[in-house]
Amino acid sequence: MNIGVLALQGAxxxxxxxxxxxxxxxxxxxxxxELDAVAGLIIPGGESTTIGKLMVEWGLMEKVKSRAxxxxxxxxxxxxxxxxxxxxxxxxxxxxxLMDARVRRNAFGRQRESFEADLHVKELxxxxxxxxxxxxxxxxxxxxxxxxxxxxxxxxxxxRQGKLLASAFHPELTEDDRLHRYFIAMASGQA
Numbered sequence: 001m002n003i004g005v006l007a008l009q010g011a012x013x014x015x016x017x018x019x020x021x022x023x024x025x026x027x028x029x030x031x032x033x034e035l036d037a038v039a040g041l042i043i044p045g046g047e048s049t050t051i052g053k054l055m056v057e058w059g060l061m062e063k064v065k066s067r068a069x070x071x072x073x074x075x076x077x078x079x080x081x082x083x084x085x086x087x088x089x090x091x092x093x094x095x096x097x098l099m100d101a102r103v104r105r106n107a108f109g110r111q112r113e114s115f116e117a118d119l120h121v122k123e124l125x126x127x128x129x130x131x132x133x134x135x136x137x138x139x140x141x142x143x144x145x146x147x148x149x150x151x152x153x154x155x156x157x158x159x160r161q162g163k164l165l166a167s168a169f170h171p172e173l174t175e176d177d178r179l180h181r182y183f184i185a186m187a188s189g190q191a
Contacts (some may be wrong), residue, residue: 010046042081100143
């Protein structure tokens with residue numbers, strides 16, 4: 001099975017290496033037609049405005065939407081979470097709008113307010129998930145079909161809606177591959 005990694009900007013290399021560690025193909029996606037060969041797509045952290053503009057410019061926005069409608073799983077981390085959301089607080093930037101959620105950009109603060117936290121995510125089994133938050137967003141409101149998997153205080157930082165997964169942090173920057181394995185299982189219909 002192949003899980004593509006959107007490779008326009010941001011931490012795509014780290015996601016690709018994590019997926020390969022999990023035993024799946026991880027092609028870098030830059031053109032719309034490359035999406036036809038993958039069961040899932042990871043949209044990495046980076047700069048959400050830049051990634052969104054490049055997706056529009058390179059014809060990827062509509063193709064990702066149509067593939068998601070056909071059942072392709074999509075996982076957005078940090079900037080990817082922003083791009084997945086139906087609404088972005090105080091922003092009209094390009095987005096996929098697939099997840100029924102309102103996201104706030106840089107919600108925990110600027111670069112110097114970046115932090116790490118241990119999260120308890122029952123879907124991933126025993127032991128905390130080390131989460132690295134870098135200029136991170138959070139979900140401030142979610143629709144009834146969105147399942148909250150973890151929060152920091154009252155701020156949602158991992159959520160799932162059908163075959164959509166979003167996290168506000170960077171799992172690819174740790175050694176813990178459980179979120180990637182969970183997404184692979186989602187893409188294959190096993191989670």
